[in-house]
């Protein structure tokens with residue numbers, strides 16, 4: 239039987255090693271320290287694991303996906319650094335440690351985010367080996383689209399605009415999360431698939447899988463903000479209520495939100511039945527998303 243926990247632990251350990259090697263210290267030491275502080279601060283490493291697992295599902299060469307897997311974690315980490323800044327969510331803790339600006343100051347935290355973002359693209363362009371250049375360009379397009387106004391930035395802006403509003407519609411909430419959380423998770427899957435030379439049909443199936451787990455991930459995130467402790471989350475719990483944010487539990491209640499997350503994961507898993515046992519890692523990751531405690 240497929241053992242999800244040992245699979246995730248093993249993959250996480252490998253990803254930690256790839257990340258450590260991806261960003262050696264340099265000069266000025268302060269910026270490299272700040273970048274490495276957040277990049278190597280832990281976390282579930284779900285995004286790189288998704289990228290590698292998708293590449294392997296389609297029989298791609300795992301090593302060709304390692305630079306993209308690292309880049310996805312660099313982008314995710316930079317978005318967390320900027321999200322935690324006083325001008326955004328103003329948080330003191332992330333991944334159980336002080337936030338980047340609390341340790342290095344706001345100026346360096348902004349620059350560490352900028353440097354991680356730009357380095358992510360450099361790393362993919364420079365280090366991706368043994369795949370046609372066209373695939374690398376496609377991956378860079380996928381990553382840049384997931385980050386900009388069509389992706390993370392767009393979702394974050396809409397989120398900021400809705401803060402404190404009591405009548406946020408289900409459509410607006412969906413827009414926020416499709417862009418803020420879903421776009422990068424989908425990019426993990428489509429970049430891994432692209433590096434493996436995915437056909438249109440595979441890409442379509444895998445994008446649908448990713449969209450479903452992306453939404454399920456956010457619903458669970460909203461639920462955990464209400465039900466988990468700050469210790470469990472490694473960041474301040476209950477922030478959504480304090481900041482008067484629109485969330486799924488607020489819109490649907492906790493029970494319906496749980497049920498919807500489970501439904502989304504079931505249909506994500508069903509998308510991959512066609513791949514047989516090879517899909518077990520991606521199907522198990524989908525299940526982990528609803529079971530997770532942080």
Ligand code: GRG
Nearest residue numbers: 281282283317318320321390391394418419459
């Ligand atoms: C991308 C240029 C650029 C700027 C950033 C601040 C911002 C724009 C966007 C916010 C993006 C954001 C923080 C989305 C939330 C996504 C989310 C649910 C994060 C938590 O992910 P986990 O649970 O965290 O995978 P770990 O720590 O496990 O990696």
